[in-house]
Amino acid sequence: MTAPTPLKTIPVARPSFGLDEEKAVLEVLRSGWVSQGARVAEFERQFAKYVGAPYAVAVSSCTAALHLALVVSGVKPGDEVLCPSLSFIATANAIVHAGACPVFVDIDQATYNIDPRCIESAITPRTRAILAVHQIGLPAPLAEIGEIASRLGLLVIEDAACAIGAEYRSRRVGLPHTTMACFSFHPRKVLTTGEGGMVTTADEQVAARLRRLRQHAMTVSDLTRHSSQTVVTESYDEVGYNYRMTDLQAAVGLVQLQRLPEMLARRRSLAARYSSQLCSLPWLVVPHEPVDCRSNFQSYMVRLKDDAPLSRDQLMQTLLNRGISSRRGIMAIHRESPYRRNDWERRLPATNAVTDATLILPLFHNMTEEEQDYVIDCIQCAD
Numbered sequence: 001m002t003a004p005t006p007l008k009t010i011p012v013a014r015p016s017f018g019l020d021e022e023k024a025v026l027e028v029l030r031s032g033w034v035s036q037g038a039r040v041a042e043f044e045r046q047f048a049k050y051v052g053a054p055y056a057v058a059v060s061s062c063t064a065a066l067h068l069a070l071v072v073s074g075v076k077p078g079d080e081v082l083c084p085s086l087s088f089i090a091t092a093n094a095i096v097h098a099g100a101c102p103v104f105v106d107i108d109q110a111t112y113n114i115d116p117r118c119i120e121s122a123i124t125p126r127t128r129a130i131l132a133v134h135q136i137g138l139p140a141p142l143a144e145i146g147e148i149a150s151r152l153g154l155l156v157i158e159d160a161a162c163a164i165g166a167e168y169r170s171r172r173v174g175l176p177h178t179t180m181a182c183f184s185f186h187p188r189k190v191l192t193t194g195e196g197g198m199v200t201t202a203d204e205q206v207a208a209r210l211r212r213l214r215q216h217a218m219t220v221s222d223l224t225r226h227s228s229q230t231v232v233t234e235s236y237d238e239v240g241y242n243y244r245m246t247d248l249q250a251a252v253g254l255v256q257l258q259r260l261p262e263m264l265a266r267r268r269s270l271a272a273r274y275s276s277q278l279c280s281l282p283w284l285v286v287p288h289e290p291v292d293c294r295s296n297f298q299s300y301m302v303r304l305k306d307d308a309p310l311s312r313d314q315l316m317q318t319l320l321n322r323g324i325s326s327r328r329g330i331m332a333i334h335r336e337s338p339y340r341r342n343d344w345e346r347r348l349p350a351t352n353a354v355t356d357a358t359l360i361l362p363l364f365h366n367m368t369e370e371e372q373d374y375v376i377d378c379i380q381c382a383d
């Protein structure tokens with residue numbers, strides 16, 4: 001039997017922009033100042049306030065944010081940084097950009113987050129830091145990770161790429177519960193500026209160095225020079241980067257931040273609808289939120305049980321035949337060629353099991369309940 005041609009395709013994700021974002025971009029274009037300037041500074045202030053962190057530093061992506069966070073933490077060539085393999089590859093790439101070596105730690109199969117019980121056996125004399133990923137918006141167990149880290153003298157940095165608005169122990173991610181948290185504004189995330197990233201921190205010195213490093217290590221910002229009544233000459237005291245966000249992006253970010261409570265509420269409501277309908281399927285596992293965590297549902301990921309009547313790829317194809325896009329679940333970085341090493345397959349059993357059996361279902365702000373019911377129907381009939 002051939003599947004009927006679907007009328008339209010339901011995407012897995014789609015950003016939501018309105019007239020306010022359009023207006024904000026136009027205003028910046030017409031102002032004549034499009035690079036990092038007043039809008040970026042305002043976006044940083046509002047973002048810091050939202051997450052409850054004293055400082056926020058905007059950059060060009062979360063990968064750039066993670067790289068700078070590692071650099072200002074003093075991570076250097078020869079160091080090892082622990083992180084999950086079950087994550088987007090940028091987590092490990094940022095560690096390599098800092099000259100260090102990622103050491104993968106297995107995950108907890110209930111939450112898909114790093115398993116604190118697997119951390120200590122991965123530590124060597126070269127371990128400097130733990131990069132804790134909040135998996136598709138579900139906070140990692142920061143208390144357990146923090147306890148191990150402080151006992152062993154390690155730094156903790158949060159890869160909060162997906163986690164804007166997520167809560168750990170009733171406080172938003174990015175407080176920071178640790179030293180620094182790094183966020184992404186890529187269109188696949190909850191709040192988007194096209195491309196963009198942010199580091200939040202409670203340390204004034206750290207924030208100041210991040211601000212310099214993102215703009216070629218220049219001691220005086222463009223904005224300061226521009227608004228100064230006297231001649232100011234900058235200097236460059238170390239080798240920096242060009243990791244600047246533009247005012248065009250920040251203007252969009254400011255509008256999206258205003259809309260964030262509404263966007264989070266919509267995502268959580270769609271996720272709850274999925275779970276209430278899909279939890280009765282005997283071959284499917286719906287997302288689990290521990291009592292001290294609140295996800296932002298950046299993605300809604302389900303897992304097929306070992307005895308499922310079809311494979312993950314078969315389910316994805318069945319959905320695609322009916323006009324529904326899905327994506328494989330979170331990747332396993334250790335399986336990609338730059339990171340392949342003989343013993344990872346053996347040392348990461350939970351990561352392997354989860355990456356092979358999970359898929360991400362459509363969930364986006366403007367998804368209608370009718371569209372979602374159609375997805376649910378197609379899954380319920382898939383076996």
Ligand SMILES: *Cc1c(COP(=O)(O)O)cnc(C)c1O
Binds near residue numbers: 091162185
């Ligand atoms: C998306 C993502 C990143 C990279 O973010 P960019 O802004 O695209 O650089 C890093 N880590 C995780 C866990 C992500 O999901």
